[in-house]
Amino acid sequence: MNFGFTEEQNLLKEQVQRFMKEACPMTRVREITANETPFDQALWQQAAELGWLGLTIPENYGGLGLKWIDLIVVLEAAAEGLCPLPIASHALASTAILHCASQDQKSRWLPAMASGEAVVTIGLYDEANWIAAEAVTAKATVDGDTVTLHGKKPFVNDALAADYMLLAVQGPNGLALAAVGSDQVKVTAQPTIDSTKPMARVDIDGVQITTADLLAISPEQLAFLTDCGGVATTAEMVGAGAAILEMTSGYAKDRIQFGKPIGQYQGVKHRLADMFVDLESYRSLCYFAAWAVDDSPQELAKAVSMAKGYASDAFAQIGIDGVGLHGAIGFTADYDAQLYLKRSKWARPMYGDSDYHMDRIATLGGL
Amino acid sequence: MDFDYTPQEQSFREEVRGFIAEHLPPKEQRDKNFLATWLEKVRAKGWVGFAWPKEFGGSDGGLMEQAILKEEMSLAKAPPLGTSMMGLAWVGPGIMEYGTEEQKQKFIPDILDSKVTWCTGYSEPNHGSDLAAIQCKAELKGDHYVVNGQKIWTTGAPWSQWIILLTRTDFNVTSKHDGITCFLVPMDAPGVEVRPIQNMAGDKHFAEIFFTDVQVPVENRLGAEGEGWKVTVSALANERSSIGEVTQLQAKLDDLKTLVKNSKRQGKPAADDPNVRRTVAKFEVKIAAMKYNGLRYLTKQIKGEPLTSETSVNKLHRASLEIEMDDFAIELSGQAGLQLKGGEEAVDGGTWSKGALNWPNVVIGGGTPNIQRNIIAERILGQPKD
Ligand SMILES: Cc1cc2nc3c(=O)[nH]c(=O)nc-3n(C[C@H](O)[C@H](O)[C@H](O)COP(=O)(O)OP(=O)(O)OC[C@H]3O[C@@H](n4cnc5c(N)ncnc54)[C@H](O)[C@@H]3O)c2cc1C
Numbered sequence: 001m002n003f004g005f006t007e008e009q010n011l012l013k014e015q016v017q018r019f020m021k022e023a024c025p026m027t028r029v030r031e032i033t034a035n036e037t038p039f040d041q042a043l044w045q046q047a048a049e050l051g052w053l054g055l056t057i058p059e060n061y062g063g064l065g066l067k068w069i070d071l072i073v074v075l076e077a078a079a080e081g082l083c084p085l086p087i088a089s090h091a092l093a094s095t096a097i098l099h100c101a102s103q104d105q106k107s108r109w110l111p112a113m114a115s116g117e118a119v120v121t122i123g124l125y126d127e128a129n130w131i132a133a134e135a136v137t138a139k140a141t142v143d144g145d146t147v148t149l150h151g152k153k154p155f156v157n158d159a160l161a162a163d164y165m166l167l168a169v170q171g172p173n174g175l176a177l178a179a180v181g182s183d184q185v186k187v188t189a190q191p192t193i194d195s196t197k198p199m200a201r202v203d204i205d206g207v208q209i210t211t212a213d214l215l216a217i218s219p220e221q222l223a224f225l226t227d228c229g230g231v232a233t234t235a236e237m238v239g240a241g242a243a244i245l246e247m248t249s250g251y252a253k254d255r256i257q258f259g260k261p262i263g264q265y266q267g268v269k270h271r272l273a274d275m276f277v278d279l280e281s282y283r284s285l286c287y288f289a290a291w292a293v294d295d296s297p298q299e300l301a302k303a304v305s306m307a308k309g310y311a312s313d314a315f316a317q318i319g320i321d322g323v324g325l326h327g328a329i330g331f332t333a334d335y336d337a338q339l340y341l342k343r344s345k346w347a348r349p350m351y352g353d354s355d356y357h358m359d360r361i362a363t364l365g366g367l
Numbered sequence: 368m369d370f371d372y373t374p375q376e377q378s379f380r381e382e383v384r385g386f387i388a389e390h391l392p393p394k395e396q397r398d399k400n401f402l403a404t405w406l407e408k409v410r411a412k413g414w415v416g417f418a419w420p421k422e423f424g425g426s427d428g429g430l431m432e433q434a435i436l437k438e439e440m441s442l443a444k445a446p447p448l449g450t451s452m453m454g455l456a457w458v459g460p461g462i463m464e465y466g467t468e469e470q471k472q473k474f475i476p477d478i479l480d481s482k483v484t485w486c487t488g489y490s491e492p493n494h495g496s497d498l499a500a501i502q503c504k505a506e507l508k509g510d511h512y513v514v515n516g517q518k519i520w521t522t523g524a525p526w527s528q529w530i531i532l533l534t535r536t537d538f539n540v541t542s543k544h545d546g547i548t549c550f551l552v553p554m555d556a557p558g559v560e561v562r563p564i565q566n567m568a569g570d571k572h573f574a575e576i577f578f579t580d581v582q583v584p585v586e587n588r589l590g591a592e593g594e595g596w597k598v599t600v601s602a603l604a605n606e607r608s609s610i611g612e613v614t615q616l617q618a619k620l621d622d623l624k625t626l627v628k629n630s631k632r633q634g635k636p637a638a639d640d641p642n643v644r645r646t647v648a649k650f651e652v653k654i655a656a657m658k659y660n661g662l663r664y665l666t667k668q669i670k671g672e673p674l675t676s677e678t679s680v681n682k683l684h685r686a687s688l689e690i691e692m693d694d695f696a697i698e699l700s701g702q703a704g705l706q707l708k709g710g711e712e713a714v715d716g717g718t719w720s721k722g723a724l725n726w727p728n729v730v731i732g733g734g735t736p737n738i739q740r741n742i743i744a745e746r747i748l749g750q751p752k753d
Contacts, residue, residue: 003666004663069368268750272748285656295369358648362645
């Protein structure tokens with residue numbers, strides 16, 4: 001039993017933090033996300049060279065062959081600076097391929113993903129606030145070698161940056177992921193309040209691919225991928241939560257009102273303490289869930305529901321208090337606190353809100 | 368990061384389980400001598416003061432093994448490993464760190480052998496949260512000190528033989544943390560008067576203690592004169608890992624789930640009510656958070672990294688769980704939930720209703736939630752002091 005990070009993981013974390021500070025500070029994040037295609041190819045290439053894009057891809061496919069517990073080190077540290085690179089989506093797509101694809105498909109796709117040459121994302125559900133196999137409504141019909149897709153994926157993360165995407169569909173023999181190139185489909189930006197997490201609608205009506213680009217998946221695999229998405233999102237909530245807590249705590253030490261730093265007032269310092277308590281707690285739950293992805297999959301569902309279920313509401317409150325404790329300056333567009341509040345709104349329903357996860361915990365816990 | 372236990376840890380766990388299977392009979396089969404025999408056996412095993420140095424009669428056990436030991440004992444609902452809870456938790460460690468050779472010889476074996484029960488004389492009527500401002504006075508007169516003053520809320524005072532007592536030996540100090548001196552005092556010393564206080568749950572666990580011209584020999588001083596605050600802080604820092612508490616809370620959660628399954632709300636199964644399900648799930652998540660926080664902090668300790676009051680995080684979780692779980696059980700059970708033990712309709716023998724009156728043990732004792740929040744904000748986040 002050892003619930004701590006290794007020396008290598010700590011170094012990886014420092015490496016990502018340095019990258020964010022030097023190559024992708026908040027001014028750059030704001031620039032990137034203001035673009036029509038909110039993607040920075042040069043930064044992506046740097047991330048690839050540092051090995052982050054193939055972290056969990058086996059070495060024989062050009063990756064580093066590490067685990068999700070290593071991946072979340074990157075996701076957490078990158079999210080401290082609200083990194084807009086599609087690292088989480090890309091990792092989730094590679095996990096899907098690793099777990100569900102054929103040997104041939106793996107050899108075809110994974111090396112280009114590890115090298116960063118291809119940006120890949122994944123789109124699972126088509127109904128708002130519904131996580132279940134039935135919430136995959138897009139369809140695939142098969143005729144010989146030809147697969148025709150029907151429907152649309154209303155909110156796909158990072159679709160604007162992607163070279164191709166894995167889209168969940170109902171096929172003739174059950175669920176499948178259809179690998180489609182972005183040049184084959186219509187991708188329409190769907191701006192949300194969080195511009196650092198660009199989403200888009202993907203119309204696939206009539207798009208044709210071949211059966212070689214279809215991966216059959218079981219409902220269990222769909223659930224597993226959803227849970228991995230929950231882990232990735234929660235890891236980013238840990239990083240972003242830590243960053244806004246640090247920002248707010250720092251401000252509370254400096255801002256003087258009534259002749260004292262506001263951090264001396266308990267109305268302020270106790271909120272900060274509560275933010276810390278919540279952050280610590282979903283941090284611990286998140287690390288356990290990330291470990292479970294590779295090392296204890298039978299515990300994953302409950303572990304993710306605990307982590308994401310706790311984090312969804314807690315980070316939302318941290319975002320609100322982070323802005324609120326700053327006073328009016330926190331409300332200004334130029335000040336970065338608001339960007340974290342927006343991230344908390346984005347993250348809340350992603351891969352299940354707290355109601356969904358709490359109910360699942362009750363079920364898994366025998367109620 | 369690895370949540371699997373090492374083979375050594377696993378075999379230690381097996382050893383504890385085997386011991387429990389052999390030596391812990393079911394409740395109804397325990398006779399009058401059971402507790403004494405049990406204490407002797409765990410002592411012989413080296414499990415009392417497990418992590419204490421061997422030279423003091425401990426086992427030099429590792430922190431992870433200690434956590435496993437506590438977890439298994441707690442899972443089995445075993446009696447404590449010693450009757451001197453405070454002796455084992457902080458008086459003993461305090462004496463090992465600050466005591467003289469004579470004090471170590473005199474006090475440590477009796478704590479390990481459950482021969483002597485200790486209580487803690489810190490709080491005073493006018494100084495609770497603001498502990499460092501205590502006024503109970505000790506004056507050096509030749510080869511002894513004379514103590515005058517009052518302590519209050521002293522848990523176990525009515526049945527303890529010794530008290531670790533915090534006094535003020537110097538009233539002319541610029542910092543209230545200076546001028547404090549710690550003593551080890553027998554409760555039967557002339558001039559010590561104990562008056563038990565009944566709490567709202569009906570128990571008389573704590574008491575007020577009056578000290579009138581109590582003579583305490585110099586050799587009973589723990590640490591140097593004026594260094595009492597340091598002794599106290601290090602004693603309080605001897606925080607136990609929260610693993611044992613987590614297993615207790617888990618057992619309580621299991622009982623609560625059973626209650627939910629057997630309960631109805633407005634004539635319908637309570638287990639189908641979304642609010643009930645979420646409330647119970649939130650308890651479960653908080654308990655899991657305590658567990659993984661605790662393991663993370665334990666790993667830090669084992670690696671020798673300093674802990675900066677992180678245990679306050681779990682103390683806050685525990686405080687809210689202690690209040691909310693019992694209250695929820697009562698609410699679920701309607702008026703029957705209000706009956707105490709012996710009531711015709713009492714639910715689960717009145718444990719929930721009793722619990723709903725007992726939370727201050729955990730919530731107020733050892734520092735209130737406000738004080739825990741101050742600790743987190745000031746010592747971890749670096750906010751200015753109040
Ligand atoms: C069951 C039980 C067992 C105990 N056992 C022992 C024992 O064995 N030995 C011993 O020495 N003591 C013991 N205590 C005493 C305990 O340590 C104190 O009760 C506790 O520290 C609070 O002190 P107080 O009761 O004087 O409350 P106060 O300090 O007067 O606090 C009253 C209220 O004011 C709040 N408050 C105080 N200061 C601040 C602040 N700076 N900021 C915000 N809020 C503040 C508190 O949170 C509390 O709500 C026990 C208490 C209980 C309930």
